Every structure is written in structure tokens, then in C-alpha cells.
Amino acid sequence: MGACTSRPSPEPNLSDNDQSTTNSPLPAGNNAVPIKGNLENVENLCNQPEKKKEEAEVGKKSPFFPFYSPSPAHYWLSKKSPARSPANASSNSTPKRFFKRPFPPPSPAKHIRAVLARRQGSVKPNEAAIPEGNESENGVSGLDKSFGFSKNFGNKYELGDEVGRGHFGYTCKAKFKKGELKGQEVAVKVIPKAKMTTAIAIEDVRREVKILRALTGHNNLVQFYDAFEDHDNVYVVMELCEGGELLDRILASGGKYTEDDAKAVMIQILNVVSFCHLQGVVHRDLKPENFLFTSKDENSQLKAIDFGLSDFVKPDERLNDIVGSAYYVAPEVLHRSYSTEADVWSVGVIAYILLCGSRPFWARTESGIFRTVLKADPSFEEPPWPSLSSGAKDFVKRLLNKDPRKRMTAAQALSHPWIKDSNDAKVPLDISIFKLMRAYMRSSALRKAALRALSKTLTVDELFYLKEQFALLEPNKNGTISLDNIKTALMNNATDAMKDSRVHDFLASFNALQYRRMDLDEFCAATLSVYQLEVLDRWEQHARCAYELFEKDGNRAIAIEELASELGLSPSVPVHTVLHDWIRHTDGKLSFLGSLGMASSSWQKPVPTLSFWGKNGITAASVRLFPPLIIRFVPDVLVEMKCKKHTLIVISSSSSDEDEEEEEEESSDESESESEAFDHHDDDDSVEETSPSTSW
Numbered sequence: 001m002g003a004c005t006s007r008p009s010p011e012p013n014l015s016d017n018d019q020s021t022t023n024s025p026l027p028a029g030n031n032a033v034p035i036k037g038n039l040e041n042v043e044n045l046c047n048q049p050e051k052k053k054e055e056a057e058v059g060k061k062s063p064f065f066p067f068y069s070p071s072p073a074h075y076w077l078s079k080k081s082p083a084r085s086p087a088n089a090s091s092n093s094t095p096k097r098f099f100k101r102p103f104p105p106p107s108p109a110k111h112i113r114a115v116l117a118r119r120q121g122s123v124k125p126n127e128a129a130i131p132e133g134n135e136s137e138n139g140v141s142g143l144d145k146s147f148g149f150s151k152n153f154g155n156k157y158e159l160g161d162e163v164g165r166g167h168f169g170y171t172c173k174a175k176f177k178k179g180e181l182k183g184q185e186v187a188v189k190v191i192p193k194a195k196m197t198t199a200i201a202i203e204d205v206r207r208e209v210k211i212l213r214a215l216t217g218h219n220n221l222v223q224f225y226d227a228f229e230d231h232d233n234v235y236v237v238m239e240l241c242e243g244g245e246l247l248d249r250i251l252a253s254g255g256k257y258t259e260d261d262a263k264a265v266m267i268q269i270l271n272v273v274s275f276c277h278l279q280g281v282v283h284r285d286l287k288p289e290n291f292l293f294t295s296k297d298e299n300s301q302l303k304a305i306d307f308g309l310s311d312f313v314k315p316d317e318r319l320n321d322i323v324g325s326a327y328y329v330a331p332e333v334l335h336r337s338y339s340t341e342a343d344v345w346s347v348g349v350i351a352y353i354l355l356c357g358s359r360p361f362w363a364r365t366e367s368g369i370f371r372t373v374l375k376a377d378p379s380f381e382e383p384p385w386p387s388l389s390s391g392a393k394d395f396v397k398r399l400l401n402k403d404p405r406k407r408m409t410a411a412q413a414l415s416h417p418w419i420k421d422s423n424d425a426k427v428p429l430d431i432s433i434f435k436l437m438r439a440y441m442r443s444s445a446l447r448k449a450a451l452r453a454l455s456k457t458l459t460v461d462e463l464f465y466l467k468e469q470f471a472l473l474e475p476n477k478n479g480t481i482s483l484d485n486i487k488t489a490l491m492n493n494a495t496d497a498m499k500d501s502r503v504h505d506f507l508a509s510f511n512a513l514q515y516r517r518m519d520l521d522e523f524c525a526a527t528l529s530v531y532q533l534e535v536l537d538r539w540e541q542h543a544r545c546a547y548e549l550f551e552k553d554g555n556r557a558i559a560i561e562e563l564a565s566e567l568g569l570s571p572s573v574p575v576h577t578v579l580h581d582w583i584r585h586t587d588g589k590l591s592f593l594g595s596l597g598m599a600s601s602s603w604q605k606p607v608p609t610l611s612f613w614g615k616n617g618i619t620a621a622s623v624r625l626f627p628p629l630i631i632r633f634v635p636d637v638l639v640e641m642k643c644k645k646h647t648l649i650v651i652s653s654s655s656s657d658e659d660e661e662e663e664e665e666e667s668s669d670e671s672e673s674e675s676e677a678f679d680h681h682d683d684d685d686s687v688e689e690t691s692p693s694t695s696w
């Protein structure tokens with residue numbers, strides 16, 4: 001937005017009137033302009049004669065990006081970053097090797113959101129041209145731009161040089177003017193009120209400060225000191241991080257970290273991300289620009305900044321607004337149903353970049369990026385991946401799983417074998433444990449028995465994390481926990497943010513635990529994630545073994561005929577034939593939708609897709625080849641299906657309503673919903689985009 005072209009205000013009260021037009025704003029669509037891996041191209045882009053540049057912009061202007069952002073070139077060459085300065089282009093400090101998918105990514109965060117907001121009618125089409133210096137119009141617009149912050153910023157601080165900027169604000173050094181702290185330096189993010197042209201934008205700033213205030217105190221989160229306002233600006237005063245952005249260090253390192261260095265960064269990022277998630281805060285804009293080092297020191301601490309797009313999320317809630325930065329955005333965000341797992345995806349993107357120096361999802365247009373995020377698998381074949389450890393690859397793959405239910409959580413990632421040996425700190429409490437626990441407590445006896453059997457097949461590594469979580473709940477002498485333990489553990493970790501994310505209300509749904517205790521065995525059964533186990537190569541062994549244990553415990557499987565009756569199939573239907581008909585030819589998955597015609601008319605609501613799992617994917621033909629096949633089935637049953645000679649086992653992944661809803665969503669055919677939003681885009685090669693009105 002305007003911020004990217006405005007000059008830093010030397011005085012706090014300076015309005016944005018003087019927004020420079022010398023850096024002619026490029027539409028963010030110019031993200032699409034490829035910077036072919038070296039600074040020359042970037043410089044060329046910048047050095048185009050003004051008129052030519054304008055022409056180029058007009059020609060390439062995409063209707064998708066009515067809001068301009070820093071062009072890659074401008075950003076790259078911004079004065080705050082020596083690594084990006086053209087003067088350094090040939091100096092030793094300049095990375096010799098640039099990314100195949102060149103940095104820096106501009107942050108189209110707001111653009112994604114603004115397009116959406118515009119579509120929903122809450123932003124006027126011409127908001128792109130945000131009225132500058134419109135402070136006198138504040139009243140006219142009817143927007144309440146008072147935040148209730150102190151008004152005496154100017155009395156307390158003396159504003160100094162700019163140290164960085166983004167879409168929403170610019171950050172300056174400042175000094176205490178008087179008192180004990182006189183001369184001490186801080187950082188001040190200045191957010192011009194002139195840019196708050198919608199109620200949403202004002203609310204975003206309010207929330208940014210609220211979240212920062214609530215979460216401050218964590219070692220890997222920028223320390224918040226105070227917030228001020230005056231007629232023109234909001235001032236967020238925080239600790240000054242003098243070590244620059246993580247992005248700069250990545251660039252300075254030639255775009256590649258050693259595994260050990262990457263681990264050290266990952267541990268800090270995951271620590272703060274898991275902390276936010278426990279508090280019920282989802283950051284939504286995790287990217288290397290939003291992590292700063294406190295000092296230039298090689299081992300300096302890393303701090304998360306910029307909670308401008310962050311939000312509170314209740315443990316049961318799914319958010320639906322599309323925000324974030326394109327390269328880092330999770331697929332489920334584009335599908336508009338997401339929670340904290342979306343941040344973990346972004347961490348996965350950062351991890352991928354740290355380890356190999358390339359972006360995992362790349363295209364020349366924003367819609368092209370979205371398409372790859374939704375559909376493409378990142379490459380682990382190209383150098384340097386073959387020379388990296390299998391642990392590192394497994395770690396990144398498990399963060400970049402497109403299914404959020406199969407993705408590791410941040411706390412879990414900290415106990416991943418690749419990380420845990422280098423991590424002295426304790427694994428933090430994981431809110432997702434409580435979600436799984438609640439689903440377990442609401443499950444049928446049959447499902448509980450199945451999960452118990454499955455939990456007995458877990459390996460030492462898989463158990464490590466669950467045991468850590470159990471220990472965090474401080475079991476009593478007998479090794480059991482109760483509702484009180486959960487409450488105490490949460491209280492010990494609580495900040496004000498938990499009030500907004502309603503973690504305590506969520507606890508109320510644990511009443512079933514009030515009169516009983518849970519030992520470690522049951523805890524493991526309750527909190528293991530079947531979705532995550534399914535990702536593992538050894539999943540079939542797990543399931544096969546679990547089934548044997550399940551039977552040994554005296555449980556009886558349901559025969560296919562019983563399943564058929566449970567599904568409402570009439571006894572006259574030859575079930576084995578039906579089974580065959582359920583297999584979708586497109587992907588070889590067993591589709592329940594296909595069975596609808598034969599199912600009894602009592603099936604009113606959409607039926608979830610039933611999928612076959614097997615090594616290398618199961619095709620119709622392989623149904624007969626892989627005994628036993630493991631299939632997941634939403635209703636609460638564990639079923640053995642005798643299919644000719646072979647055995648099919650059905651283990652329900654979950655019984656919670658939430659999951660059923662998700663299943664239904666999935667069953668409406670993922671590819672269809674994707675194509676609805678993106679298929680019309682001609683591939684990334686074209687900068688010309690279809691009109692947004694037809695695409696969103």
C-alpha cells in the first residue's frame with residue numbers, strides 16, 4: 001500500500017502528504033516479473049527510464065493487484081538491507097549464489113485480503129488509490145480512529161532513523177527523552193492513520209497491539225513496551241532488534257544454511273509459534289522478513305515480529321479469511337477453512353528455503369503460486385536435497401503436508417528426531433493434544449478400543465512426544481492425570497490472549513474427565529493422531545499389528561455384510577460388487593458417492609468419501625493385491641471386511657462432528673473447488689489475468 005513508497009517521516013506528526021511518487025508504485029502483480037536469479041535484472045528493472053517503466057507497469061497491470069506493494073526491486077534495494085544494496089552486488093558479502101526462485105518475496109498479504117474484501121463489498125473498488133494525507137477526512141469517513149492509547153509519544157521519545165518498512169507501516173529507531181531510561185534505544189513501528197481507510201484496517205491495528213501486548217515476554221517474540229497515538233499515527237514501541245531480518249541472513253548466506261544452522265533457527269521459530277498456538281493466536285504471516293535477530297552476533301536470538309495479520313482462534317474454530325503472503329500461504333487458507341496448522345505450513349516453507357535456498361512453491365503470478373501451493377509437491381530431488389539427511393527431509397515433508405490434519409504441530413515438530421537432539425529446551429504444551437483428547441472422550445467404546453490397540457504399535461520416537469506432553473500435565477504419584485491437571489497446566493501457561501481465544505470455555509467440554517483419571521496408556525490412545533500415522537510408510541504395519549492386538553483383546557470385527565447394513569444398503573445388494581463400484585476411476589479412491597444410487601433412500605445428507613490407503617496408492621486393481629487394505633471410515637466403527645480372500649480393516653480416524661464436516665467438505669471433490677477458484681487462470685506464464693470478478 002502507500003507505505004511502501006512514502007518517505008520515512010522524520011517527525012511523528014508528519015502526515016503522509018508527502019508520499020513520494022519517485023518510486024512509482026508497481027502493482028503487486030509485478031511480483032510476477034521474474035528476477036532471474038541475479039541482481040542485474042533487478043537493477044535493470046529499477047533503472048528503466050521512468051516513462052518506459054510506467055508503460056511496462058501499465059502493460060503488466062493485473063486486475064488482481066489493484067493495491068500496490070513494494071516491487072521486488074524496490075524492496076531488494078531498500079536502504080535498510082545492506083545485503084540487498086546494489087553497492088554490494090559484487091562485494092564479498094553478496095551471496096554468490098542466488099535463489100533459483102529469487103528472493104525477496106514481496107508480501108502480497110494485504111492484497112490477497114483486499115481483493116477478497118473488495119469482492120465482498122467491504123472495500124470500495126478504488127481503494128487502491130488510498131487517499132493520502134486524508135486526516136481531515138477522518139471524521140467524514142465516519143471511521144473511529146481513536147485507539148485509547150496514550151497521546152504523549154512525542155514527549156517521551158525522540159524518533160530517529162528508519163530501520164525497516166512494510167505494507168502497513170515503517171519502523172524507526174527512537175530514544176527515551178528523559179528519566180532513568182534516557183538515551184535508551186527502542187524500535188517504533190509507525191502506522192499512519194491515513195492508511196486505515198476501512199473498519200477492518202482499524203480493527204487489524206487494534207488487534208495487532210492487543211496480541212503483541214498479550215504475548216510479550218516469550219524469548220522469541222519481540223518485547224512490546226507501549227502503544228501511543230496522535231492525530232496521524234499509531235506508534236508501537238518495542239525492543240529494537242539490531243540484527244536484521246532472517247531474510248537478510250538467508251541472502252547473506254548464499255541462500256543456504258547448514259543443517260545445524262537451520263535447526264537452530266527452526267527451534268526458535270517453532271518455540272514461538274507453538275507458544276502462540278497454545279495461547280490461541282495464529283500469526284498468519286510467518287515469513288523470513290518477520291523474524292528479526294536481536295543483534296548482529298552470529299548466535300543472536302531470533303524474534304517474531306509483525307502480528308498485523310494475526311488473529312485469535314478458538315480451539316474449535318476454523319478461520320476463513322484469506323490472508324498471508326503468497327509464497328507462505330497454506331493450502332487450507334486458500335480453501336478458507338483453517339486454524340493454527342496454517343502457520344506450521346509457513347514454517348515448513350521457511351525450513352525448505354533455509355535448507356536448500358529455493359522456494360518450494362513458486363510461480364510468476366500470485367495465482368500461479370496458489371496453484372502450486374494447492375497442487376504441486378515440492379521437489380526433494382534437486383540438489384542439495386539428495387545430500388541432506390533423511391531426517392531433514394522427513395521434517396520438512398511433515399510440515400508441508402497439504403492436509404492440515406496430517407501435518408505436525410509446532411510442538412510436535414520440536415520433538416521430531418531431526419530437531420530434538422539439538423534442542424535442550426522442553427517441548428511446550430500442545431493445544432492439539434486437548435482437541436484429540438476430547439474427540440477420544442466422545443468416541444464409542446469400539447473406537448476407543450481401536451485406538452488403544454493402535455497406540456500399542458507406536459515406536460519409541462512416536463511415543464516420545466506423547467510422553468513429553470503427558471509429563472507436562474504433571475501426573476500424580478500413580479501416574480495418572482485428571483481434569484485438574486489439564487486446568488493447572490493451561491493456567492501455568494496462560495496469557496491474556498487465552499481469554500480471547502476462549503481456551504477456558506473449551507476446557508468446560510472436558511467434564512467427562514472430572515470424575516476419572518487417565519493413565520499414560522490411555523493418554524497415548526486418546527492423543528495419537530490417526531491422520532498423522534497414515535502418512536508414515538509403516539502405517540500398514542501399524543494398522544495390521546493394531547488389528548491383531550484388537551482381536552486379541554476380545555474385540556470382534558464387523559463383517560462386510562454388517563457394514564453394508566450399517567451403510568443402509570439393502571440385503572439384496574451384492575456387497576462385493578458394490579465395493580467394486582465405489583472405486584472412483586479418476587484416482588482409484590473408494591468413493592462413497594458412487595454408492596449413493598444403491599444405498600437406501602434414507603441417505604439424505606452428502607456422504608463422505610471413503611478412501612483406500614495402501615502403499616503407493618491403491619488403484620481399483622490393487623484392491624485385490626494388497627491384503628490387508630486399510631481404509632478410513634468416518635462413522636464410528638472399526639470393521640473388518642472380508643473381501644474375497646482379503647481382509648479390509650476400517651479404522652475411524654475421528655468421531656468428532658468437526659471432522660465429519662471436514663470430510664464432507666472434502667467429499668465435495670477437492671479438485672472441483674480448486675478449479676472453481678483457480679482453473680481459469682492460464683498458467684503462470686501469463687501476467688495478464690482474468691478479471692477478478694470471474695475468478696473470486
Ligand SMILES: Nc1ncnc2c1ncn2[C@@H]1O[C@H](COP(=O)(O)OP(=O)(O)OP(=O)(O)O)[C@@H](O)[C@H]1O
Nearest residue numbers: 107164165166167168169171187239240241306308
Ligand atoms: N522491533 C524491531 N526492531 C527492528 N526493526 C524492526 C522492528 N520491528 C519491525 N522492524 C523492521 O520494520 C519492518 C516492517 O515492520 P513490520 O513487518 O511490523 O511492518 P508491516 O508493515 O506490518 O510489514 P508487512 O508488509 O510484512 O505486513 C520489518 O520487516 C523490520 O525490518
Ligand SMILES: [Ca+2]
Nearest residue numbers: 166289290306
Ligand atoms: Ca512484516
Ligand SMILES: [Ca+2]
Nearest residue numbers: 168306308309
Ligand atoms: Ca504486517
